[in-house]
Amino acid sequence: MNIRFTNVKILTMEPGREIFDGELHVKDDRIVYVGPTVQEAVDPVWDREIDGEGNLLMPGFKNAHAHSGMTFLRSYADDLPLHEWLNDRVFPMEAKLTPEMIYHLTKLAILEYLTSGITAAADMYLTPDTIARAAADCGFRMVLVGAVNDFSQSVEEMERCYEVYNHYHPLVSYQLGFHAEYTTGRERLEAIADLAARKKAPVFTHNSETKAEVEGCIERNGMTPTVYLEKLGMFRYGGGGYHCVHMSPEDLDIFAEHSLYAITNPASNLKLASGIAPVEEFLQRGIPVAIGTDGPASNNCLDMFREMFLVTALAKYRENDASAVDAGKVLRMAAVGGAGSMGLSDCDILAAGKQADLILIDLHQPNMQPINHIVKNLVYSGSKSNVALTMIAGKILYERGSFFIGEDPEAIYAKANEITRRLGDAQ
């Protein structure tokens, strides 16, 4: 498909480039032109010309940490202490999940991503095979992340997935990862570090999410999770940590030294009473930051607008400084930072030759008016209701409330409800 967007404001997110009025052309899966309005006749013949009506085109958001298939647990067990939530509710339900169920539950998450302008997600969950299939079937860009631990997924299985899912489908890729230090024994961690060295690949994991986790690691290993993993050689080729709430100065030094991504999940960290990540400190030390929603069991929504507001508002609260972590920095984390952590170097900005992963933001809504400052409007008052269109690899998957993912959303809702009932009954 060749698609031409005219009459749009464009935020390319190239460093230092301001928003400008112009147009953007898509050929097949790539952007072929971004610039001022073209006056002369333009080749090729367009399958569609979209009058943007002065609205904003920008890169899509990247959800840098999620467990998409956990949609079945949304609103199933909230308002409970963490331990009870996990052991009495989440684990027993998860134990009954089949790969086929995760296929359908992931599709439900993909629908929600599209409504929030999320064009790619890094997904750490149980069954890479059916998650990859769900993404490919919908046309959604998915970065699978290894979830090795002592109870499920072996390092050998991860190596197989790494080979298979980096050559499976243009929209699917695979990163090395493990669940967390506290669920993964030393021998296994060493095997992962070895695999990372062989593949020259970054490694991702849950890191320092709760105070108890850090204290437990110090008790077990005499050091924090970050220090321990670094000593095991885990981060020779980079990677990152999900959450990173309770970080020591030494931890931060390690993140800065290896350019590890701090992937923050503010809504989940509040709702599970884990804490507030030191995002201002990340920035001051030059640590790259990306934003994730975490899974729908702990958030419970998959909405980058809510996360963006929380990143800046919580930083302002934490630093006791209303000028901390400004809107421009947050927007960069959500669109460009996420692409960096997820290895999507072709999906970060709007430029000729890049993948056409982009969103159209409706500025003709009261929460985006008046137009004093569009970037601040996006972060402080923006909402998923402003997402008019979501395009991935040149295909429009969502437009003004309608989905184009090859399946009726009502069928996906019905399936998700049926699965949830079945799992609940089996308890």
Add this chain to the structure above:
Amino acid sequence: MNIRFTNVKILTMEPGREIFDGELHVKDDRIVYVGPTVQEAVDPVWDREIDGEGNLLMPGFKNAHAHSGMTFLRSYADDLPLHEWLNDRVFPMEAKLTPEMIYHLTKLAILEYLTSGITAAADMYLTPDTIARAAADCGFRMVLVGAVNDFSQSVEEMERCYEVYNHYHPLVSYQLGFHAEYTTGRERLEAIADLAARKKAPVFTHNSETKAEVEGCIERNGMTPTVYLEKLGMFRYGGGGYHCVHMSPEDLDIFAEHSLYAITNPASNLKLASGIAPVEEFLQRGIPVAIGTDGPASNNCLDMFREMFLVTALAKYRENDASAVDAGKVLRMAAVGGAGSMGLSDCDILAAGKQADLILIDLHQPNMQPINHIVKNLVYSGSKSNVALTMIAGKILYERGSFFIGEDPEAIYAKANEITRRLGDAQ
């Protein structure tokens, strides 16, 4: 207009009543029937029958604290320290506002309220006359609140407004209020307390929003704002405090004793680095709670869904307990608590004889699926994108993205942008 909603789930918010399937009838400005589906023929002839498609009808949200007309300052001066923000940006711009400007700027806020299912707002701002007119012209329910302080609005002027705006229009009412202890001298406060006694009326004010405010009051008066105002006899007939972030045990006792409303504004309190209100403590002491967005200069959006999530998520973080302030309690604050604080006893629940102030929530969207628990879905993953219809006093003012307030929203946006430019140029 007589309107019949069929095929809806109904959350009346009467204490203890579960969601049920049924229908609801509106005649003129009131609800005349809420109950199970009616099988026989139903009088009267309907101007409109709305098939709710299994979606949820519930009472509208009440924005219990706002400065609606401050829309012109949205995204104008964020990411600045509070002092600089207020003195160098907000006050100079506000000094140039005319009553007519506030009329148009308030209309912009009303559009946004409608998109978020907000059916009434308590508005403390500069020009009650044009705010009342904006509300009446749009069909929006507005509770004007006195904004007396040493620099604008006298107690005599407030008494006049109290008389006038409690008999001006069915959708408009007026409550006594003053800006804050730190902007209002003792003599004036005593005059307000005297007026409240004469009118047997509650009084509302900003209370203990920042640590500096409380410390300043203790320095000036030897006691906290709450204790000081109570000793002046301010709360003999009730009322409430906006923000209530930094409250002593004695302050909480006074709020409980007089059943004063704690009106919490979590987004604003984070963004301006003011702190987190002790909402769990309010509930444990039986203090009634309502939720406000505060003004668009400090929030910056007027969205009850974001506020609801923040109320519970911040309580969980503050108490270090993921079970604090559950979803049901938050939803009650947003719909029923607000009606209580704003004196709207006819707009709190869905029942025959009550005002038809209600919203239709679209459950057929991915963030509301699966349907494990609708109330939790609303609070934890709900969004303004789920608001399918907003009705005030029996009139549909917003439906699926379209507004019915007697003026084209594009004209309101244009006006707001023009005013903002004019004010900016005048700086």
